[in-house]
Amino acid sequence: MNQVECVKDPNLAIYQGLSQADLLRKIVIFKNLSQKSLAIIVQRIQTLELKKGEQIISETEVAKGVYFVHSGAVKLTKQDESGNEIIVCVKQTGDVFAEACLFTKVSEYYPATATMLQDGKILFLDKQELERDLYNFPELSLQMISYMSDALREMTSQLRDVALLDVYAKTVKTLERLGNKFNNGLNRWDIEIPLTIQEFATVVGTTRESVSRVFSKLKKDGIIDMKSRKIIIRDWCTLCTLLHREY
């Protein structure tokens, strides 16, 4: 684990078979795969170094493969006809995205647009090659099914929240959800979410202004804070009580 973080020159990793296997270990669905199986897959992986704001894939583009977040964070967005945007999901180190393009017909588009929220490394694997790997390594298939189970489950909860809750409740819930996701170091204090209020609003499914108003209150209570275009959760404990206390 420490070795992974020690890679100084990213380009070096691309040519060193072994160290790239370590890159893959960061991805949940590869974590428990045997060294042998991994070695085979590694050869086909492409690594992309991307900067904040750069677009990885677009929902208007034919799906070519599946992506993995090695480092940094990624937002997945969808638009309606009039250009309004919603962030469907935020992906983080270890996550997979565009997995919904697997086993679809070749002309199918990507399910969403993906954009970097922070600088980071993204791994790419061609659709057909991953499909073959899934066939050859049953453990990998199971991991994938497990991962998709979680994704589906989370998405149904999100759908319920978006449809039923008011802006205040949705905002707090989204803070909890993303807070959990970005609580890397297990430090319960000062969790950073790399989103602006504008972006956060599109996760919640509301307007910038509405979120801003809710945030004003939360800031006053010392629960959250903002610094350099990130949201910082200062008081996780209180945050989690907001919705559960009786009215």
Add this chain to the structure above:
Amino acid sequence: MNQVECVKDPNLAIYQGLSQADLLRKIVIFKNLSQKSLAIIVQRIQTLELKKGEQIISETEVAKGVYFVHSGAVKLTKQDESGNEIIVCVKQTGDVFAEACLFTKVSEYYPATATMLQDGKILFLDKQELERDLYNFPELSLQMISYMSDALREMTSQLRDVALLDVYAKTVKTLERLGNKFNNGLNRWDIEIPLTIQEFATVVGTTRESVSRVFSKLKKDGIIDMKSRKIIIRDWCTLCTLLHREY
């Protein structure tokens, strides 16, 4: 809110031996499985005959297995704390549900509540047994991944619609979506959707009254109709143009 009168009788499970292999062929993920593999799985399948309105699983219940719709239709719902309900998804002949419980920890709940919309046969397979089958039959895993891909993709679109569209647009889109789903016989005319307006409203994520108002217009234009607590789409072609014409 309105509690469902649940008559769940496990004794209704019928074991029908070999002819059950044919039952399984109706399910998308089993369709292309070899006769041999299928024969093994069949032995563990349980069949439930259920009536309209009967509850199959609840989101407050520990997940025991995965279900398949042999006939009839099923709604999957979630509730928030105050009892408001949303229909997350409607499942039909060939579909799978509760698949999100695969490979989760044993104490995990079902992701949603499932209730019959029409009389029908539901097949059940124990979670652990299906997990083992997935490991043993790679083709089955691939089918499952493919199915979950579609589910994920559809869900992201639905999330976008719920968050961004107004009631009119959401209603029409939902009619299109469900129309496609229930257009069994490929007859483009008179597609029946086995939902009341009340239920339909919870799919759309709005109130009964709002849907009723939109439906009034659509009925006046001869696009839809209602008969015996079903929605009937009379003019599919016009329905599909409603949202796409310029304003």
Add this chain to the structure above:
DNA sequence: AGAAAAGTGTGACCTACCGCACATCTTTTT
């Protein structure tokens, strides 16, 4: 068939929140 239960249609409020406007604050660029 008749009663009870469930679902529907529509008008009249009422309110949450969207959209606009504009000032202010923060970050990036040059």
Add this chain to the structure above:
DNA sequence: AAAAAGATGTGCGGTAGGTCACACTTTTCT
């Protein structure tokens, strides 16, 4: 360091759509 670009805070209508109320229709039950 100044300028430009971007993000945020907040007041103020306007309105889509939620809520309530009640009459009416359709389905189910006995």
